[in-house]
Amino acid sequence: MERCAEFPVLLFSYGTLQDKAVQLASFGRELAGQHDAMLGYSKNWVEITDPQVLATSGKTHHPIVAPSTEQGASVEGRVFQITEQELAAADAYEVSDYKRVRVALASGLTAWAYVQA
Secondary structure, X not given: OOOEOOEOEEEEEOOHHHOHHHHHHHHOOOOOEEEEEXXXXXXXXXXXXXXXXXXXXXXXXXXXXXXXXXXXXXXXXXXXXXXXXXXXXXXXXXOOOEEEEEEEEOOOOEEEEEEEO
16 A cells, blocks of 8 residues: 555554444545454454444444454454544544554554554
């Protein structure tokens, strides 16, 4: 993935940030991304109670990831090129169960992702 000056930030999503409706509500546009995987993490589920997030995603449970000691653990998803402002919008969308960290991807890229807080 060649970085574009207009969208300098890489964001990896394994959950609702891949949904067109969530992207339109959060960023005002549909994001173009490519398939990738987070290395060293495993996926679980968290119940969402924030009314705004529930309304945006339409889902009561969202995936959440945490570091894993399991050999070969990885979580599939998509990596998107976004702006700093869109990263701030993603921060606002995510509930307190998540924190943003830098993660290594199978492609060799490093991107921001939201993991279990």
